[in-house]
Amino acid sequence: MQFDYAALVMVMILATLVVIILIKLIYRHNPHYSELYGGEIVLFHRAERYKRRVWRFNLIEELKNQKTKGKIIGELELKVICGEFSDGKREIIKHAAYHKFGSITIISGPKVFSEDKMEIYTLLDQYKNVEYLILPRRPTNHFMIFNKDHLYIEKPHRHNDSRGSVGVKQAQLELINKYDEAFSKMMEYARPLTKEEVFQQECH
Amino acid sequence: MDVNTIISGFLVLSVAGSSLSIAAYSSFKDRASDDQKLLLIIATCFIFAFLVAFILSFTTLENLTFYQYLLALIFFVLIFMAVLSIIGFVIHRLMVDQKYKDDELKSAIVIIESSKDDLDSSISLFESEKQF
Numbered sequence: 001m002q003f004d005y006a007a008l009v010m011v012m013i014l015a016t017l018v019v020i021i022l023i024k025l026i027y028r029h030n031p032h033y034s035e036l037y038g039g040e041i042v043l044f045h046r047a048e049r050y051k052r053r054v055w056r057f058n059l060i061e062e063l064k065n066q067k068t069k070g071k072i073i074g075e076l077e078l079k080v081i082c083g084e085f086s087d088g089k090r091e092i093i094k095h096a097a098y099h100k101f102g103s104i105t106i107i108s109g110p111k112v113f114s115e116d117k118m119e120i121y122t123l124l125d126q127y128k129n130v131e132y133l134i135l136p137r138r139p140t141n142h143f144m145i146f147n148k149d150h151l152y153i154e155k156p157h158r159h160n161d162s163r164g165s166v167g168v169k170q171a172q173l174e175l176i177n178k179y180d181e182a183f184s185k186m187m188e189y190a191r192p193l194t195k196e197e198v199f200q201q202e203c204h
Numbered sequence: 205m206d207v208n209t210i211i212s213g214f215l216v217l218s219v220a221g222s223s224l225s226i227a228a229y230s231s232f233k234d235r236a237s238d239d240q241k242l243l244l245i246i247a248t249c250f251i252f253a254f255l256v257a258f259i260l261s262f263t264t265l266e267n268l269t270f271y272q273y274l275l276a277l278i279f280f281v282l283i284f285m286a287v288l289s290i291i292g293f294v295i296h297r298l299m300v301d302q303k304y305k306d307d308e309l310k311s312a313i314v315i316i317e318s319s320k321d322d323l324d325s326s327i328s329l330f331e332s333e334k335q336f
Contacts, residue, residue: 026242032309043312136333141322153319166312175320182323189330 031169038151039170046164049088055167056092056144056152063147064099072147075102079145079183083109083138085116090123092144097127104130107183107190109138114203124195133190134201145179153179211261218254222247222290229297241301244294251290258283 031040044052066072078096082089085108096104104127112120123130142154151171155163168175193201225247232240262280 022245023242026245027238032305032312034309034313037313037316041309041312043308043315135330137330139326141319141326143319153316155315156319156322164311164315166315168316175316178320178323182327185327186330 036172037175038168038172040168042167042169044165044167052165052167053088053091056146057095059146059150059167059169060092060096060099060101063101067100076100077102077145077147078104079180080104080106081108081139081144081183081186082106082142083140084112085120085132086113087116090116090119093123093130097123097130102129105133105183105187106131107133107135107139107186110134110136111138111202117198117201117203120193120201121195121198124193124198132193133187134193135186135190139186141182143179145176145183148176148180151176151179207260208264211257211264214257215254215261218250218257222250222254225250226290226293241298244297248291248294251287251294255284255287258287 032042033039034041042055044055060078063072063076067076076096076099078093078101080089080093085106089106093104093106120132124132140156142156144152146152149170151168152165153168154165225243229240229243229247232243258280262276265276268276
């Protein structure tokens with residue numbers, strides 16, 4: 001039987017189409033979804049420090065872009081409850097402050113690592129939209145609320161330990177409200193820290 | 205052109221392709237990534253290509269004695285079983301990866317739930333400390 005080049009070209013075009021569809025299907029955005037919790041749920045393992053950081057950085061940039069396009073009206077908000085003002089938190093908060101978040105509120109435990117004092121001072125000195133509050137004891141539940149829409153929740157851990165965490169984009173209203181209320185209540189028990197008081201904070 | 209001359213080339217190419225894809229799949233450290241899934245699908249394509257070339261090679265057999273026919277048939281069945289096993293392996297891996305993804309979601313929900321439950325007790329602790 002003679003080889004038909006037209007058939008070969010047809011097969012090649014068909015194969016190319018199949019490959020394009022296959023790649024689109026495989027690499028399609030397919031996040032974990034749960035009706036009860038949120039649209040995009042990501043689990044970060046203990047060792048995935050970089051992945052955690054990038055996820056929050058991207059979220060901040062995404063929110064800023066939405067605000068620039070006029071999809072978000074009003075100020076961008078970031079609420080953080082943490083045990084200590086650690087390296088990772090500092091990067092996220094600075095990134096948010098740099099990306100024009102209008103209000104950043106941090107609630108932290110009473111002790112800091114001595115090397116972080118200067119960082120807290122600089123943050124409070126440079127950004128007037130950052131508020132830093134101190135609780136009488138170290139909180140066990142650490143989380144971040146990004147603009148009343150997205151959540152980042154850490155698994156309870158000791159101050160010198162790191163554990164897994166979860167990021168929830170487009171979190172369900174009920175879940176966000178629960179964390180938002182908890183944040184507001186925690187604020188009642190916390191006292192604001194001025195930049196002058198930073199160097200008097202207790203150290204670990 | 206004699207079809208027998210290209211069959212051996214097809215066979216080697218498809219076996220090498222599927223082996224390389226599976227080796228590349230195994231070298232990934234991340235579990236359940238999309239790249240791994242693509243490699244498994246590439247391996248499946250190579251394996252099916254091998255199967256086609258293999259069946260083609262058997263359709264070109266001529267003038268066999270009974271024993272030659274019998275041995276060729278046994279060989280065919282064995283290779284066919286091996287190929288089916290590789291396809292089974294690919295399907296199994298895809299299912300395991302999907303299960304891993306589902307387990308991740310469950311773990312994430314456990315973290316959310318436990319954190320949510322602890323919120324109230326943390327607040328009541330601060331409240332009781334404030335009262336004293």
